[in-house]
Amino acid sequence: MATGLENLWVYTLAEDLEIEVHRLTKQFPRDEFYRSVDQLRRSSAAVANNIAESYHKTTPREKVRFIDIAMGEAEETKRNLIKSLRKELTNKQTILRAVG
Numbered sequence: 324m325a326t327g328l329e330n331l332w333v334y335t336l337a338e339d340l341e342i343e344v345h346r347l348t349k350q351f352p353r354d355e356f357y358r359s360v361d362q363l364r365r366s367s368a369a370v371a372n373n374i375a376e377s378y379h380k381t382t383p384r385e386k387v388r389f390i391d392i393a394m395g396e397a398e399e400t401k402r403n404l405i406k407s408l409r410k411e412l413t414n415k416q417t418i419l420r421a422v423g
Contacts, residue, residue, distance in 0.1 A: 337371035
């Protein structure tokens with residue numbers, strides 16, 4: 324049974340992002356695990372986690388704070404995906420398929 328949180332379009336997209344980043348980073352070289360892979364997985368997971376935390380806060384100020392953090396984590400994920408392109412760990416088509 325879906326909760327109110329799971330019915331939020333943005334939360335569903337954030338969960339999808341985390342899953343796709345995980346799939347994408349499985350293809351990265353082993354020597355990147357403690358750098359690029361770990362950072363991408365943590366930042367992409369933090370997007371959905373902070374949206375969930377915001378959903379359960381009671382004051383507007385708290386809600387905004389966690390949404391702001393989620394937006395920062397989304398930007399960090401984006402920047403690290405761009406870096407992975409520049410490092411030639413993946414290609415643009417693969418990233419676009421993953422995060423659409």
